[in-house]
Amino acid sequence: MQIKSPWLALFLAIVHAFSGLTILLFSSWFIAACAVAGTGFNYMLPAVLIRALALIRISSGYAQMWVGHSHLLNLLAKLRLNLFSKLKNQLTFTTGIESDKLTFQTEAIASIWVGWVSQNASAWLAMAVLTIFTVLQLPVFSFAWISFVLVCAVIYLYLIVIGIKAAKRSLAIRQELECDIEHYVNAAPIWHMYQDIEHPKAGEYFKMNRQHQNSQDNASLWLLILCFVSVVYLFSVIQVSQVFSPVILVLPMAIMAAPDWFGRIFATQTRLMDYITSVKNIKDISGVKPLTRQTCKISTIKVSDFAAQGAKHKPVSFLLEPHSLLLLQGGSGVGKSRLLQAISGLISYTGKRQINGVELEGVLDDCIYIEQSPYCLSATLRDNIKLANASVTDDRINQVLSQLNLSQLELKGSTADKPNKLDQWIGEKGRKLSGGELKRIGLARAMVSNASMILLDEPFEGLDQANITHVVNIINTLSQTKGVIVASHIIPQQLQSTSSLQLS
Template structure:
């Protein structure tokens, strides 16, 4: 907290030093123009340089300390979120992205993006009004007028931003849901006569509306300051005319738009903070229980196994260590749901048996699930691999990269990945998923569409790697692609299973 207060103080000093520099320079310029011989130019020049140095030093200090605290606060916010997500899952992928990126950033940036700006504004208004009351008391009333206009405008913009940001959040969530739904069905796009992509215009217009409201309020304040400037020049006492200090209120009113712009536009940061805090507090989280096996995995059996809340028929099968089960079927046939239920990520009816013993609902420690859309963190390649084994040595990491046909990356363990670094191709992401599986040394691999996005040669290499892994573990693989060299022990065609169940239902009826 003390570092946040220090950063806020430095931000206020930075803004205040700029304003004092403006006031003093305005007086100095006018004084030089009307000064009598013998006027001491040296002392004011030294003061101006000192103010400039204070402004520069406080600005750099605030940026360094403020952003340092921003990153620390962001890390703490996300760690808190990760602790809440331990042994649990988010049912929607878009909610996961929203929580980890936008909401956490909005919560962490409150001090830098809003509190520091408002502290600088308060200090600026206080200094300007005190300067007017001390140096030009005859026109200080116009400073009070500007102060009232600022308070009313800031309050109005802040309240409107809070209400508008809720609508903006709804537009973002709707756009994200539409985009995710379309991307999940991209394999069916060629079957659609007309393809209507998600429309982002409502979200863009909402963002523009919020920005325009702040800009309009700023222009209104600029108009008020110009009107007050005209009144100052028209009604200034005769004793004040011709004096250098008359330029002080003139410059304060002329530049009001410039030193009010930053704090006024920062009101959106408060609205984003409130929305982010609300969304993180009410985040929909599903608890997932975990269990540990105290025996080697030799056999998996499913008896009358059926995925909850899915229109899939019950099924029974048995797999031995060293076997590979291929789940086949078209898009939407339920391959991913069955794979996740077998892994324990989603609930099911029926029984899962390990070596003849029934398992309870939930994930089993020591099993590995490779999702269809691999996750690449904004971090080094080493960080992205050590998700599967935090204590893995560099030698082990290089070994699994070679096993996953990523040997061209074995000298890039410290290279930064993600949006701000090296971007992996879709095929490289698939192989990164496989490298994590090798690194986990799990006794059961559940692989969701590992060949998607790979050319035929890479599919063959991926299949060879999976064949080697299947020698001493059980692998369940969901894919609509089947390389010719993939050694499949059993095949479960979801389309045929659903069709057979439908025929049986018709016979019964």
């Protein structure tokens, strides 16, 4: 069914389009015939035929949508699963580009049959059938009709050519915009700290879309003018003997309705443009590389001329050892978060990273990175904490929650009427956590983990002074046995950093 469904959908789309066009042309003939026919004319048969055509049009339309969209969804799932398999255990330069592939580009490929092939094939097949009809039944209109078809073809090809030329540039602009938006959203917790924060600029992308829309509008206008001129010409060449022939109205009606049955395919050319660029781009995974994992126990991390790929700051060099706390500072958007991600091996980087004196690539299992906005699974509180250590006990979790001043989430006891609070559901389908609570949940993961190195991204943002004091004390305690890097624009006085680094 999946192999045949696009062709079945195409067949149903053609039946739908032809039945609609036939209703229009046959009704025109019927009205004209009624005006000149004698008393013996069978009025019932054409009326029955028009109703049958209407039923065929409705049923084929619904069937085409069902079959076509079933194929679209099946193909979309297949494309996305295939892309997921290619990206599995891979490092990416930015999630924006790969997200664009998973959403926009896979949909552009999957929808080509429904959004472009069916409509364009129906329109041009109708054009071919009308050409044959004109040559055989209305030879006096042959020159005018063939000229009409050729001009329509020129307009059609014009839209395709300019669309293909603009396709690659449009893709590059959209992906650059998505990357800018990704970086901008990642910096959301510190927007209020900066008056001159640079917002993503979408003007060029919308300008391109407007230019393409203007091209489609111009093509539609040219078609309207062409239809008007063609109809005027057709009526000027009708011979007197043909005036009372009902069939003579078929071609003028087809031309007057051309903006509907043919002109609507102008708007589908963006589908073709997106399809062409997506087919080429979705196969390109040059922006990712295989992910390796380093499971060794970490004593030292030394980086030299180091920066996350695409970072805006100058490369940095430093040594992180146990019993140390490195304070990382820098302005909004300079790349503090990406630097931490690169150190842990979550994203690509430039420069050298030595683990225990040896240059190693890949994700560091003995290093935990706590995000600026920690993820909250739609799961139990216990499951969210155990992300960092699957073997941690409930007692240890409750101890950590208490230290982080999250006593309202702490286990108070477990009875039939007082269930274990670690079993409470949090996240999207459960208890909503505030930004400050999420920050402390992230720190709780760091505390229960067995990692030797801890990287904390903006751990004080969104906390009141009392909770900042709690968190600072915990970080100071962690740095007595582990290597800790804190990236923050809030610098509490109690924070006992052993060194600091300013990104510029």
